[in-house]
Amino acid sequence: MRLPRLPLVALALTLPVLRLAAQAPAAAPTPVPALVPAGGPAPVAPPAIVTPLPYVSERALGGLKFTQPVYIIAPPDGTHRLFILEKSGRIYVIPDVTKPEKKLFLDLSAEVGAPDGDSGLMAIAFHPDFGKNRQFYAWFTRNQSPPGTPAQTASFSDTLARFTTSATDPDQADPASEQLIITQFDRAQDHDGGGLAFGSDGDLYLSLGDEAGQYDKFHNSQLIDKNFFSGILRLDVDQRPGSLKPNPHASVQPGTYTIPADNPFVGATSFNGAPVDPARVRTEFYAVGLRNPWRISFDPVTKLLWAADVGQDLFESVDLIRKGGNYGWSYFEGSQPLVPPPNQGRRGGRGGANAAPTQRIPPAGLTFDQPLYSYRHTDAGADKCLIGGYVYRGKALPALTNHYIFCDYISGRIWALSPVDGTKDPKVEMIAREKGGGIVVFGQDPVTGDILMANFAPFSGYIERLVPAPAPKP
Numbered sequence: 001m002r003l004p005r006l007p008l009v010a011l012a013l014t015l016p017v018l019r020l021a022a023q024a025p026a027a028a029p030t031p032v033p034a035l036v037p038a039g040g041p042a043p044v045a046p047p048a049i050v051t052p053l054p055y056v057s058e059r060a061l062g063g064l065k066f067t068q069p070v071y072i073i074a075p076p077d078g079t080h081r082l083f084i085l086e087k088s089g090r091i092y093v094i095p096d097v098t099k100p101e102k103k104l105f106l107d108l109s110a111e112v113g114a115p116d117g118d119s120g121l122m123a124i125a126f127h128p129d130f131g132k133n134r135q136f137y138a139w140f141t142r143n144q145s146p147p148g149t150p151a152q153t154a155s156f157s158d159t160l161a162r163f164t165t166s167a168t169d170p171d172q173a174d175p176a177s178e179q180l181i182i183t184q185f186d187r188a189q190d191h192d193g194g195g196l197a198f199g200s201d202g203d204l205y206l207s208l209g210d211e212a213g214q215y216d217k218f219h220n221s222q223l224i225d226k227n228f229f230s231g232i233l234r235l236d237v238d239q240r241p242g243s244l245k246p247n248p249h250a251s252v253q254p255g256t257y258t259i260p261a262d263n264p265f266v267g268a269t270s271f272n273g274a275p276v277d278p279a280r281v282r283t284e285f286y287a288v289g290l291r292n293p294w295r296i297s298f299d300p301v302t303k304l305l306w307a308a309d310v311g312q313d314l315f316e317s318v319d320l321i322r323k324g325g326n327y328g329w330s331y332f333e334g335s336q337p338l339v340p341p342p343n344q345g346r347r348g349g350r351g352g353a354n355a356a357p358t359q360r361i362p363p364a365g366l367t368f369d370q371p372l373y374s375y376r377h378t379d380a381g382a383d384k385c386l387i388g389g390y391v392y393r394g395k396a397l398p399a400l401t402n403h404y405i406f407c408d409y410i411s412g413r414i415w416a417l418s419p420v421d422g423t424k425d426p427k428v429e430m431i432a433r434e435k436g437g438g439i440v441v442f443g444q445d446p447v448t449g450d451i452l453m454a455n456f457a458p459f460s461g462y463i464e465r466l467v468p469a470p471a472p473k474p
C-alpha cells in the first residue's frame with residue numbers, strides 16, 4: 001500500500017508545523033555580502049530528481065499507525081523488538097517486529113503536556129548494557145519549569161531523564177524509576193535539539209538547539225559559560241573513575257552524571273578569544289555553534305558522529321562532529337555568513353525595537369568547522385528542513401551500504417551521501433521521494449536491516465520502509 005498522493009500545493013496545508021526550520025521571512029533574505037569571509041564552499045542545490053528513482057517507500061510494520069511518530073529505535077539486546085515514539089510522550093514497543101503489534105511501553109504525556117512546534121518527546125537511547133541493567137534515557141520537553149525556577153507562564157524545560165524497564169516485564173517501563181538528569185528552562189517550544197545517542201566510548205551524547213525563534217533570537221549560541229544551548233553535550237552517565245564533577249548549574253540534577261575528563265572545554269580559560277571562568281564553563285559541551293541539530297547518529301564502523309543542523313533561510317547542513325568543534329552558528333549559517341533581513345533582529349524579534357543590528361560579526365582570526373555537505377533551499381522553499389539519518393551498514397539494500405541516508409522534511413526528497421569517511425565534497429544522490437514529505441527520523445529494522453522512516457504528517461502516522469522501485473512496465 002502506498003501513501004496517498006497529494007498535490008504539492010496541498011503540502012503546506014497538510015504538513016504540521018514542525019518548527020525545526022525557519023518560518024518564511026517577511027521579506028526575501030538579503031543576499032549574502034562579503035562582510036566576513038565565507039567559511040567554506042558555498043552550498044549547492046540538491047541533486048536533480050532522476051527518473052525513475054531507484055527506491056520507493058512502502059508501508060512497514062503491517063500498517064501499524066501512530067500519532068505523530070518521531071523516533072524509531074531497536075534496543076541492543078538481540079531481541080526483535082522495535083520502539084516507536086510519539087511526540088506527545090507515548091513510547092510503544094513492538095515485541096516482535098516480524099509479527100507487528102504495538103504495546104504501550106511508557107506514557108510520558110502527562111509530563112510532556114501539549115507540545116507545540118518541534119517540542120515533545122524527541123528520542124530515547126538504550127544504555128549499552130541495557131540487556132543487563134534495563135536502563136534507557138529519554139530526551140523530551142517537560143511542561144513545567146525546572147525546580148527552583150521563578151514562576152513563569154508557558155514555560156517548560158528541556159529534560160533528560162533515565163528510566164528502567166520492569167524487572168518482570170521487559171515490554172513495560174517502570175514510570176516510578178524516572179531519574180531527572182538535566183532540566184533546562186526553555187522559553188519556547190522549538191529549537192530544542194532532539195538527538196540522543198551513546199557513543200562507542202560509552203558516553204551519552206545529546207544535541208540542543210538555540211532555544212527558539214529566528215536568527216538566534218535569545219543569543220544563546222557561541223557561549224560555553226551560560227546554559228546548554230546550541231551544541232552537543234557528552235556525559236558520563238555511569239560516573240566512571242577519572243570522570244569529573246560538572247560545574248554547578250540550575251539545570252543539573254547533582255550526582256546524576258559526570259564529565260569525561262577529556263571533554264574539550266574542561267579547564268578552558270578562554271573561548272572565541274575572550275576569557276571565561278573555568279568554574280562556570282559548561283564542561284558538558286562536546287561541540288558548539290549549531291542551530292537546531294534535530295538528529296545525530298554514530299556510524300558504528302568509523303565511530304564518526306553525524307549531525308544534521310536545520311538551517312535558517314538559505315542552507316541546510318550535514319556536519320561531521322569533532323570534539324571541540326565550533327560550527328559557527330549564529331555567525332554563520334552553514335558555511336556562509338548569516339545575514340538576517342533588516343526587519344528581523346536577533347534580539348528584538350520581528351520588527352522589534354531592538355531589531356538592529358542584524359548581522360553578527362565573529363571576532364577576527366577565528367575559524368569555524370565547515371559542514372561536510374550543505375544544500376541551498378530550492379523549489380520555492382520545498383527543500384528547507386534537513387532530517388538527518390545514519391550511515392547505512394546493512395546488507396538488505398547493498399547499493400546503499402556505506403552511504404549516509406538523509407532527507408528533507410518538506411520536500412520529501414531522500415538522499416544518499418558517500419563516501420562516509422569525512423572526504424570533502426562527497427557525492428550525494430537522490431534515491432527516493434516521500435510524496436507529501438513528513439519524514440522526521442530514520443531507523444533500522446532489527447531483523448531485515450531495512451531502512452525505516454517515520455512519517456509525522458497527519459495524513460500518515462505510518463512507519464515506512466525503503467525498498468527498490470518496481471521494474472518499469474515494458
Ligand SMILES: [Ca+2]
Nearest residue numbers: 188190191211
Ligand atoms: Ca526551545
